[in-house]
Every structure is written in C-alpha cells, then in structure tokens.
Amino acid sequence: MDTINEEYSDGAALGRACKSHQLATIGNDFGALVCYVALLVSTPQWGRTALARDMRPQNRLAWRSILMGPLLRTLLVDDYEPWLRFFRLALSIDERIQIVGEAADGPGAVQKSLELRPDLVILDIGLPAMNGIEVARRLLEISPNAKVIFMTEHRSSEIVEEALRVGASGYVLKSEASRELLPALRAVLEGKQFVSSGLIGRHTGMPNSSKRGIDISGMMVENTVPQRHEAIFYSDDRVLLDRVTLFTGSALKSGRAAIVIATESHRQAVLSRLQGYGIDIPGVIEQGRYLAFDAEEALTTFMLSGVLDPHRLLSLFRSLITAALGATREQHSGVAIFGECVHLLWAGGNSEAAIQMERLATQLTRMYDVEILCGYSLAHGKMHPEIHQLICEQHSIVQIENKDL
Numbered sequence: 001m002d003t004i005n006e007e008y009s010d011g012a013a014l015g016r017a018c019k020s021h022q023l024a025t026i027g028n029d030f031g032a033l034v035c036y037v038a039l040l041v042s043t044p045q046w047g048r049t050a051l052a053r054d055m056r057p058q059n060r061l062a063w064r065s066i067l068m069g070p071l072l073r074t075l076l077v078d079d080y081e082p083w084l085r086f087f088r089l090a091l092s093i094d095e096r097i098q099i100v101g102e103a104a105d106g107p108g109a110v111q112k113s114l115e116l117r118p119d120l121v122i123l124d125i126g127l128p129a130m131n132g133i134e135v136a137r138r139l140l141e142i143s144p145n146a147k148v149i150f151m152t153e154h155r156s157s158e159i160v161e162e163a164l165r166v167g168a169s170g171y172v173l174k175s176e177a178s179r180e181l182l183p184a185l186r187a188v189l190e191g192k193q194f195v196s197s198g199l200i201g202r203h204t205g206m207p208n209s210s211k212r213g214i215d216i217s218g219m220m221v222e223n224t225v226p227q228r229h230e231a232i233f234y235s236d237d238r239v240l241l242d243r244v245t246l247f248t249g250s251a252l253k254s255g256r257a258a259i260v261i262a263t264e265s266h267r268q269a270v271l272s273r274l275q276g277y278g279i280d281i282p283g284v285i286e287q288g289r290y291l292a293f294d295a296e297e298a299l300t301t302f303m304l305s306g307v308l309d310p311h312r313l314l315s316l317f318r319s320l321i322t323a324a325l326g327a328t329r330e331q332h333s334g335v336a337i338f339g340e341c342v343h344l345l346w347a348g349g350n351s352e353a354a355i356q357m358e359r360l361a362t363q364l365t366r367m368y369d370v371e372i373l374c375g376y377s378l379a380h381g382k383m384h385p386e387i388h389q390l391i392c393e394q395h396s397i398v399q400i401e402n403k404d405l
Contacts, residue, residue, distance in 0.1 A: 071098040072189075075118040077109040077135065078151070079128055080277075082242040083174070087122055087151075089239070089399055090181050096189075106130020113139045118146055120185075123168075125152040125159065133163055140167045147188050151177060153253055160199060170194040175250035178397060179228055179371070198254075228371035229362050229394060234401040235379045241266070243399070244338050245273040247373050248290075251336035252279050257289040257324035261339040262375075267292050270338075288327030291320060295340045303345075308353040313360055321368050334369035342391075343376045351387045358394040 074097050076087045084102055091097045101116050103109040105128040113121070121139060125132035136148045149170035150163050163171055169188040172180050173196040184194040234240045248258035248270065260270055271292075275281055284290040302312035317337075324335045339361075345354035361372050374395070376383070383391075392398050 072096050072119045073098055073100045073116060074120045074122065075100065075109070075112055075116060076102045076122050077104075077112075077127065077132070078122075078124040079104045079126075080124075082246055082273075082277075083124070083151070085239070085242050086177070086246055087181075089243075089401065090178075091122075091185075093399075094182070094185065104128070106132070106135045109135045110138050110142075113142050113146075117143050119143075120188075121146055121148045123148055123150055125150055125154050125163070133159070133166055136163070136168055137166045149181075149184055149188060149194070151181070153250065155199065160195070164193065164195075171199070172196050173198050173254075174246070175254040175256070177250070178230055178247065178373075182397075228396060229358075229365050229374075230372065230397040230399070231374045231376065231391065231395045232399045232401070233376045233378055233383075233388075235377070236401060237266075237269075237377075237379075239401045240375050240377070241269050241273055244270050244373065244375070245277055247338060248336055249274050249277040249279055251334070251371075252284050252289060255328060256333045257291070257328050257335045258284075259320055259324055259335060259337045260290075260292045261295050261298050261337070261341060262292075263295055263340060266340065267294070288323065291324060295344055299341055299344060303353065306350060306353070308356050310356070310360055313357065314364075317364055321364070321370055325369070334371065336371050336373070338373045338375065340375050342374050346376065346383070346387070346391075347380075351384075355387070355390050355394075358391055362394050 074091065076084055076099060078084050078087070088099060091099065097120070100118060101112045103112045107129050109121075109123070109127070110130070112118075121136075123132045123136060127135065132150060132152070136150075139146060139148065147170075148168045149172060150168050151172050151174055153174045154160075155173070160171055170184040170193065172184045172194070176196050176198055180194075180196055184196075187194040232240060232243050234243075244260070244262075244266070248260060251258045252274070260267060262270070271281060281290070298316070301316055302309050304312075321335055321337075325333065328335075342354045342357050342361075345351070345357065358374065361374070364370055365372060376391075
C-alpha cells in the first residue's frame with residue numbers, strides 16, 4: 001500500500017487507477033477494497049449507484065459492510081402474503097436491511113430464528129399455531145440481542161403491554177404501517193422503544209402526545225414530513241393491488257372510511273381482494289364507509305379543455321371526504337383515499353395537471369384527517385426524471401417497484 005500511496009497521491013487518481021483494473025478482486029483483497037473506496041470518493045454522487053450495481057453481489061456485501069456497518073439480518077413473519085410483500089418493498093429502501101427469511105406461522109418463525117439468528121424481526125401477533133407474543137418470548141431466549149417490532153391491528157391495552165413486557169422494541173398498528181414502519185425501525189435501531197401514535201394515551205403508562213411516534217420514556221421520534229400523502233410507482237399490477245388492499249383494508253378494519261378512484265379493472269380487483277382480506281363489502285358499502293368511483297369520470301368533473309380547475313377539484317373532494325367521515329362511528333376516524341387520476345393525467349401527456357393535482361392533494365391532507373395513496377403505472381414507459389422529482393416532492397412516502405425508473 002505504501003507504493004500505491006506514493007504513486008497516487010490523491011483519491012481521484014487512485015480511483016482512476018482502480019477503475020482501469022476493473023476492480024476484479026473486490027471483496028477478496030484488502031488493497032483492492034481500499035481502491036474501490038477511493039473510487040467511490042472520486043465519483044459524483046449520481047454515479048455511485050451505478051458503480052455499486054456493477055459489482056458482483058458477493059463483493060457488494062464486502063464493501064457495503066465496511067462503508068455502512070454490518071447488515072441487519074431480518075426475519076419477516078406474517079401469515080398474509082400481501083403483508084410480506086409490503087414489508088419487502090418498504091424495507092428495500094434501507095440498505096442496512098438484509099431479509100434472510102420469512103415465516104407464515106408461529107412454529108415456523110421459531111425454527112427460522114434458530115437457523116438464522118436474525119438481528120431484526122418484523123412480527124405479526126395473530127399467527128397460526130402459536131401467537132406472536134409467545135414467538136417473541138422464545139425468539140428472544142434464542143437471540144437476546146434481537147430487535148422485535150410487532151406489526152398488528154390488535155389495540156387491546158393488555159396485548160400491547162404484554163408485547164412490550166416480553167421484550168419487543170416496537171409496536172406498530174398495520175393501519176399506520178405505511179407511515180410508521182420506517183420511523184419505528186429508525187427509533188428501534190437507536191435503542192428507543194416505539195409505539196404507534198394511534199395507541200398513545202389510550203393505555204396505561206403511555207403518555208398523551210399529538211406527535212407521531214413516541215417511545216415509552218417520552219422520547220419523541222422525528223417525523224420530518226407531517227402530511228400523509230404517498231405514491232407507488234409500479235410495473236406489476238399485483239404490487240399495486242397488494243398495496244391498495246392493505247391501505248384500504250386496514251382503514252376499514254379500524255373503523256375508518258375508504259375512497260377508491262380508479263380504473264374499472266382495478267376497482268373490481270380491489271373489491272375481490274378486500275373480501276379475501278376479511279372485509280364485509282356489502283356491510284361497509286351500506287354504511288357508506290366504502291366509496292368507489294371511476295377515475296376517468298372523476299377527471300371530467302374538474303378538467304376543462306385539458307386545464308385543471310382547482311376550485312372544482314377541491315369542492316369534489318370536500319364533498320366526498322365529508323360524506324365518508326359522516327359514515328364513520330369512531331371518534332378519531334379518518335379517510336384513506338386511493339386515486340389513479342394523476343396517473344391518467346401523466347400517461348395522457350398532461351404532466352403539468354398531474355403535478356398540480358398532487359399539490360392540491362397535499363393541501364387536502366393538511367385540511368382533513370385523510371391519507372392519500374397515488375398509483376403510477378410504469379409498464380408502458382418511463383417517467384421523465386424532472387417530472388418524477390416534482391411528483392415525489394409532494395409525497396411523504398414514495399415506493400418504487402421498478403428499480404430502473
């Protein structure tokens with residue numbers, strides 16, 4: 001290494017030299033690894049991802065563990081496949097996470113824990129054969145340093161307190177998963193104990209708070225984007241339908257309302273999947289908690305000669321939200337809205353109107369107790385980078401199923 005340092009006195013020169021040798025032995029030779037780090041330092045930020053993708057998988061793990069610390073071996077446990085898919089997608093944006101296994105029942109989770117010794121476990125409570133709390137108890141006996149985050153819709157104070165008593169680091173309601181899973185993960189990895197905001201103040205020992213995400217000792221977990229406005233970019237319809245089913249189904253199960261403004265094929269598919277998710281479709285429709293409309297028809301109410309009329313759009317959504325809120329019985333109910341109007345505008349070449357509609361949607365999240373999910377299909381073409389950036393800026397969470405966006 002002394003020879004290398006004398007010949008290449010700065011990182012950029014060293015990086016160029018390493019690049020010329022194509023880093024053939026990265027991961028096996030420490031000198032080559034140092035060269036690769038120098039190459040990263042001398043490469044603009046936009047080029048680093050491409051360099052990482054060029055590395056063979058086994059070599060990528062070697063340099064990433066040195067640059068970012070050890071990977072978190074993660075086990076996912078849920079008996080409902082769409083939730084497992086959601087966890088994979090949501091966690092994929094954190095490069096520290098390495099999903100090493102999955103299980104669909106209690107005994108399987110315990111067995112996987114014995115085999116894999118995970119650092120992190122995302123765990124449902126209502127599992128077949130053995131409940132999640134017993135799984136956590138046995139898992140923590142096997143791996144005392146493992147972090148366990150419960151993902152469930154159980155709100156009983158006894159269950160919450162027992163889950164934390166056995167040693168769980170986090171307790172997240174599935175109805176809040178889209179906006180609280182990553183903050184919960186961040187808090188847990190910082191040594192804090194995270195409890196969903198929907199439970200704060202409802203249970204013994206949990207202080208009241210108007211802020212989202214709080215640990216048991218009162219330490220707040222930062223939430224940098226207050227509004228609840230999400231986007232999913234996808235190529236496979238199944239990815240979208242899984243996400244929409246969880247998004248609307250969780251809202252309906254928790255007593256809230258759901259509004260779906262989508263294409264006919266997606267509306268029918270969501271209805272079918274919600275029934276499989278355990279939703280009483282005739283019941284929630286009769287109650288007025290589930291409202292569904294055609295996206296093309298909705299556009300005709302506020303698009304005039306290709307120009308979006310903000311007053312008409314806000315009036316339409318004001319009426320829908322008011323009607324949906326009036327049908328709910330919970331004191332703190334809200335409305336989950338899934339829409340494809342923005343996708344139709346973008347796909348039809350009217351990106352300006354799509355961005356304007358996204359900005360108005362963000363306003364709605366600040367005016368009402370609503371959360372909004374927007375879907376963009378990339379199956380028939382890529383989005384211009386500048387348009388993609390402007391759209392993403394309006395969202396608190398962005399999920400990208402197509403990595404080549």
